[in-house]
Amino acid sequence: MKKYLFFYILLILFLFYTDGFYTYLYYEREEIVEDFGEFRISKYPYNYDSVFLVTVDDISYYTDPDKLKVFLEYLKEKNVNPTLFVIPYHANEKITDNTEVIEILKEYDVEVAQHGYKHIEKEFKSRSYEEQIEMIKKGKEILEKDFEIYGFRSPGFYHNFGTSKALRDLGFSYESEMSVFDNFYIHYLLQLPHTRNGRVFMTHSLDPDIYIPKNAWSPKMKDFADWWKFRKDLIVNYSMAGNELYIFLSDYKEGLKITLKKDYRVHIVVREKELEYEREGDTIIL
Ligand SMILES: [Zn+2]
Structure with missing residues (x-):
C-alpha cells in the first residue's frame, strides 16, 4: 500500500486538475451568482440558472x-x-x-x-x-x-x-x-x-x-461565447449614500440580472452613463 501511495496522490491531484472531466459526467449546478453584500449579480442572463x-x-x-x-x-x-x-x-x-x-x-x-x-x-x-x-x-x-x-x-x-x-x-x-x-x-x-x-x-x-x-438558457454557441467573455471581464464597483445605491459596471449586456438585498433606490452606471432599467421587486434586469 505504502509503495503506491505516491501514485495515488498523483492520480487524485491529476483528477482535480482536470476537473472538467466531471462536468461531462455529471450535471452539476454550479455557483451561479456573485455576491457583493448589498446585491448579487447572476452569471447567466435573465432568469436562467x-x-x-x-x-x-x-x-x-x-x-x-x-x-x-x-x-x-x-x-x-x-x-x-x-x-x-x-x-x-x-x-x-x-x-x-x-x-x-x-x-x-x-x-x-x-x-x-x-x-x-x-x-x-x-x-x-x-x-x-x-x-x-x-x-x-x-x-x-x-x-x-x-x-x-x-x-x-x-x-x-x-x-x-x-x-x-x-x-x-x-x-x-x-x-x-x-x-x-x-x-x-x-x-x-x-x-x-x-x-x-x-x-x-x-x-x-x-x-x-x-x-x-x-430553466436553462440554450443560446447559439457564438452568443454564449460573447456572453462568457463579457461576464468574465465585467468589473463591478458600488457605493452607497443613505438609501441610494450606485452600481458601477465596466460594461453591460442585455439580460444582466441584479438581485437586491434591500429596497434601495438603485442607479446603474456604465462608463459614467446612467442606464434605464426594469425592476420587479428586488430584481433588476438590464
Ligand atoms: Zn465528426
Whole structure:
C-alpha cells in the first residue's frame, strides 16, 4: 500500500486538475451568482440558472434534408438554438452544393460552425501550424459563401497547439474540443464549454429525442461565447449614500440580472452613463 501511495496522490491531484472531466459526467449546478453584500449579480442572463448548449456534429453534403428539418423544428419549439458543426468538403462534395440543406440551415437561423476540412481520419493530429492554417482557411472559405463562421471543432477532437493558434489567427471566436485537457488553459482561444459552465448535449444523430432541462438558457454557441467573455471581464464597483445605491459596471449586456438585498433606490452606471432599467421587486434586469 505504502509503495503506491505516491501514485495515488498523483492520480487524485491529476483528477482535480482536470476537473472538467466531471462536468461531462455529471450535471452539476454550479455557483451561479456573485455576491457583493448589498446585491448579487447572476452569471447567466435573465432568469436562467444554467446553460444548455446543443451541438450536432458531421452535418455535410450527405445530410438528409427531411431529417434535418424535423430535428430543427423540434428544437425551435423547445426554444433551443443549436450549433451545427458542418464539414465543409466531405468525400469530394462541398456542403454548399447541397442547396436543400443550406436553405434549411438558413430558414431556421441556426449557427453553423466549422468541423474540420474534409473530416478524414485524425485530420489535424500531428500537423504543423502552417498546414492547419491552410486547411482551416480552405474549409472556412467554403462555409463563408453562405454563413458567418465563429466556431470550430476538430474531427474526433484531434487537435494540438497549432490548431488553436491557427483559429485565433483566422479570427474565430471560440473552439469547442470537449477535451478533459482543455482545463489546462493552454489554448490561444476561448474553449467552450468552459469548465463548470453548464452542460453540452453533443450528438451526431438528428433524432428529435433530447431531454431539455428546465430553466436553462440554450443560446447559439457564438452568443454564449460573447456572453462568457463579457461576464468574465465585467468589473463591478458600488457605493452607497443613505438609501441610494450606485452600481458601477465596466460594461453591460442585455439580460444582466441584479438581485437586491434591500429596497434601495438603485442607479446603474456604465462608463459614467446612467442606464434605464426594469425592476420587479428586488430584481433588476438590464
Ligand atoms: Zn465528426
